[in-house]
Amino acid sequence: MESYLIAFGVGGAMCALAQLVLDLGKLTPAVVMVLFVVLGALASGLGVYAPLVKFAGAGALVPLPGFGHALVQGVLEDVRAQGFLGIFTGGLRATAAGLKAGIVFGFLMAVIFRPRG
Amino acid sequence: MDSQTRETDEEHLNYRRRARQTEPKRPLARNLLVAFLVGGAICALGQGVFNFLLTVGYTPKTAAAPLSIIMVFLGSIFTGVGVYDRLGKLAGMGSALPVTGFANSITSAAMEARREGFILGLGARLFTIAGPVIVFGATTAFLVGIVFWAAGTLHR
Amino acid sequence: MSRVGEGTYKLARPVVLMGAGTVVGPKESLGPLGKSFDRVKATDLEGAATWEKAECAFLAEAVETALRKAALDTADLDVLVGGDLLNQLISFNFAARNLGIPAIGLSSACATYAEGIGLLAILIDGGKVGKGAVVTSSHHDTAERQYRYPTELGVQRSPASQWTVTGAGAMVLSGGEAGVRITDVTFGRVIDHGLKDPNNMGAAMAPAAVDTIRRHLRGTRTTLADYDLVVTGDLGRHGLQLAGELLEQDGYRPGAKLVDCGVRIFDGVPDVDCGGSGAACSAVVFGGDLYPRLATGKLQRILFAGTGSLHSPLTFQQGETIPGIAHAVTVEGA
Incomplete structure (x- = not known):
C-alpha cells in the first residue's frame, strides 16, 4: 500500500510541476514534454534520478523524466560494456520497448478506431 | 521590415499591455490540483502493474520495459476509444506527462492522419508530437554519454 | 456606387438580401440561437468519410437552402462568392465543383462572409452581376x-x-428595392498590434474591428x-x-449596442471559453438571427463587421x- 501512495505522491508532484511550468510559462504541452524528458536525462546523468526510481518506483518511471532517465542509463550501460560505440547504441536500446509499443499500438488503434473530434 | 501597422509604438504597447491585463486567467490552483490527482492516479496504476510484475519474477530493473509497454498500451487504447482526449482536457499535464500521454500523442496523430493514407498519412505523421521528445531526449542522453566517456569514469 | 471614405463605398442603389441558408453542427444547436438555424446536424461528420468532406457538404447544403428560400435555382446565379478556413479553400472550391456556379474564392479567414457580402453588393451595384450568393x-x-x-x-x-463553429451560412443577393438591403461597404485594412x-x-x-468600424462611421x-446594433464577427x-474599450478611447459610447456573433452563438454553452469563431460563425448568426430580425422590422439598421485572424x-x-x-457593411431592415 505504501508503494502506491509514494508513486501517487511523486508522480503527481511531477505532473503538477509540469502544469506549473505550462501555465506560468504559457508553453504548449509538447514543449513541456520535451523539457521534462531533457530534465530527466540530465538528472539521471547527475545521478539523482536513480535514487528517485528506487524510492518511488512507477512514480518516477511512468512520467516522461523516467523516459529521459532510461535513455541515459542505457547509454551509460553500453559505454561501460563497449566503450565509445555505446553512446550511440545505448539510448534507444534501453527505451526500445516503450517506443516500439508506441508505434505498434498507435498503428493498430489508427486502423481500428476513427477520431471522434 | 516592421510587421506592425501604422499606429504609433506607444499605441501598440498600450494595447498589448491592456490585452495582457484583461486576458482570461488560467485557473492555476485548480489546474495544479487536477494535474496532481490525475497524474498521481496514473502513476499509482503504474505502481500496481509494477508490483504485479515483481510478483511474477521480474526484478525492479527488468520490470521497467514491460511496465512501459503496458502503460503505452493503456494510453493507446483509451485514446482509441475516445476517452484520453477528454481526460487531457481536464487534467492537462496530469495526463500528458505520464508515458500514457506520450502514447496518446502518438495514437492521436496516427488516427488523425490515417485518412491521408497509411504511408504518407499515418506512417509519416505518427511522431508529429512525440518526435521532439525522442529527438531531444536521445540527444541529451548522447551528450551525457559523451561527458561520461570523455571523463573515463565508466572504465575500470 | 461612390467612394465616400478610405475603403468605404456607398451603393448607388440598394442591394437586396433574398434568402439565407444556415447549417450547423450539434454543439451550435445548444446555444440560444439553436432553433434559428435551417439545418441542425446530429453529428459533425454526418456520414461523410472525413471532416473535410463533411464541411464541404455543409457548405453546399447552405447554398441550396438559401436558393430554395429565395425561390431560385443554381442557374439563376451569376456568381458564388465565399471561402473557408482551410488551405486552398477546399470546402468552398470543392463544393463549387458540384454546384456549377461561377466561383470567386475569398480568403479573409473569419471575415470572409462580410467581405463576400460587401464585394458581391458592389459587383451587383456596378451592374455587372445580376444575382449571386x-x-x-x-x-x-x-x-x-x-491550426492546432x-x-x-x-x-x-x-x-x-x-x-x-461547425457549419455553413449562405446568402443570396440581388439588385432590387424592397427587402433587407446593403447600403454601404467598408473593406478592412490589415492591422497588427x-x-x-x-x-x-x-x-x-x-483593433482591426475598431479601425474598420471607425472608418465606416466616418465615411x-x-x-x-444611427444603428440598432454594431455586430462584430467573432471577437469572443x-x-x-x-x-x-478601444472605441471608448476614441470617444464612442457603444454600450450594449456592441455585440459579437461569437459570444452570442455559444452563450451559456460549456467548454467554449471565450465563445465561437470560424468563417461560419458570423455567417450563421447573420443568416439565422440578424437577417430574420431585419426582415421582420425588429431591427432597422445594423453595422455588421466580420472579423478575421490572418495567421x-x-x-x-x-x-x-x-x-x-x-x-463591414450597413444592413437596413425591410
Missing part, C-alpha cells in the same frame, strides 16, 4: 487539425481561446446612434471587451505576430 463554412475538427492538434490529443484549452498568442485571436482582431457620416468575450500555423511557428482584418 455568398457562402462561408468552418468546422471545429478540420480547423483543429489544420489532432482531435484526439488530450490538451487543455486556454480560457482565452475560442471554439470553431504585435500580439502572438494564437489561442487568443479575439485580442488580435479587436458614411453616421454615428452609433475578451476581444469584444477590448474592442469596446497560419507556419507564421506562428516562425515567430510572426498575428494580423487581423475586418470588413
Whole structure:
C-alpha cells in the first residue's frame, strides 16, 4: 500500500510541476514534454534520478523524466560494456520497448478506431 | 521590415499591455490540483502493474520495459476509444506527462492522419508530437554519454 | 456606387438580401440561437468519410437552402462568392465543383462572409452581376487539425481561446428595392498590434474591428446612434471587451449596442471559453438571427463587421505576430 501512495505522491508532484511550468510559462504541452524528458536525462546523468526510481518506483518511471532517465542509463550501460560505440547504441536500446509499443499500438488503434473530434 | 501597422509604438504597447491585463486567467490552483490527482492516479496504476510484475519474477530493473509497454498500451487504447482526449482536457499535464500521454500523442496523430493514407498519412505523421521528445531526449542522453566517456569514469 | 471614405463605398442603389441558408453542427444547436438555424446536424461528420468532406457538404447544403428560400435555382446565379478556413479553400472550391456556379474564392479567414457580402453588393451595384450568393463554412475538427492538434490529443484549452463553429451560412443577393438591403461597404485594412498568442485571436482582431468600424462611421457620416446594433464577427468575450474599450478611447459610447456573433452563438454553452469563431460563425448568426430580425422590422439598421485572424500555423511557428482584418457593411431592415 505504501508503494502506491509514494508513486501517487511523486508522480503527481511531477505532473503538477509540469502544469506549473505550462501555465506560468504559457508553453504548449509538447514543449513541456520535451523539457521534462531533457530534465530527466540530465538528472539521471547527475545521478539523482536513480535514487528517485528506487524510492518511488512507477512514480518516477511512468512520467516522461523516467523516459529521459532510461535513455541515459542505457547509454551509460553500453559505454561501460563497449566503450565509445555505446553512446550511440545505448539510448534507444534501453527505451526500445516503450517506443516500439508506441508505434505498434498507435498503428493498430489508427486502423481500428476513427477520431471522434 | 516592421510587421506592425501604422499606429504609433506607444499605441501598440498600450494595447498589448491592456490585452495582457484583461486576458482570461488560467485557473492555476485548480489546474495544479487536477494535474496532481490525475497524474498521481496514473502513476499509482503504474505502481500496481509494477508490483504485479515483481510478483511474477521480474526484478525492479527488468520490470521497467514491460511496465512501459503496458502503460503505452493503456494510453493507446483509451485514446482509441475516445476517452484520453477528454481526460487531457481536464487534467492537462496530469495526463500528458505520464508515458500514457506520450502514447496518446502518438495514437492521436496516427488516427488523425490515417485518412491521408497509411504511408504518407499515418506512417509519416505518427511522431508529429512525440518526435521532439525522442529527438531531444536521445540527444541529451548522447551528450551525457559523451561527458561520461570523455571523463573515463565508466572504465575500470 | 461612390467612394465616400478610405475603403468605404456607398451603393448607388440598394442591394437586396433574398434568402439565407444556415447549417450547423450539434454543439451550435445548444446555444440560444439553436432553433434559428435551417439545418441542425446530429453529428459533425454526418456520414461523410472525413471532416473535410463533411464541411464541404455543409457548405453546399447552405447554398441550396438559401436558393430554395429565395425561390431560385443554381442557374439563376451569376456568381458564388465565399471561402473557408482551410488551405486552398477546399470546402468552398470543392463544393463549387458540384454546384456549377461561377466561383470567386475569398480568403479573409473569419471575415470572409462580410467581405463576400460587401464585394458581391458592389459587383451587383456596378451592374455587372445580376444575382449571386455568398457562402462561408468552418468546422471545429478540420480547423483543429489544420491550426492546432489532432482531435484526439488530450490538451487543455486556454480560457482565452475560442471554439470553431461547425457549419455553413449562405446568402443570396440581388439588385432590387424592397427587402433587407446593403447600403454601404467598408473593406478592412490589415492591422497588427504585435500580439502572438494564437489561442487568443479575439485580442488580435479587436483593433482591426475598431479601425474598420471607425472608418465606416466616418465615411458614411453616421454615428452609433444611427444603428440598432454594431455586430462584430467573432471577437469572443475578451476581444469584444477590448474592442469596446478601444472605441471608448476614441470617444464612442457603444454600450450594449456592441455585440459579437461569437459570444452570442455559444452563450451559456460549456467548454467554449471565450465563445465561437470560424468563417461560419458570423455567417450563421447573420443568416439565422440578424437577417430574420431585419426582415421582420425588429431591427432597422445594423453595422455588421466580420472579423478575421490572418495567421497560419507556419507564421506562428516562425515567430510572426498575428494580423487581423475586418470588413463591414450597413444592413437596413425591410
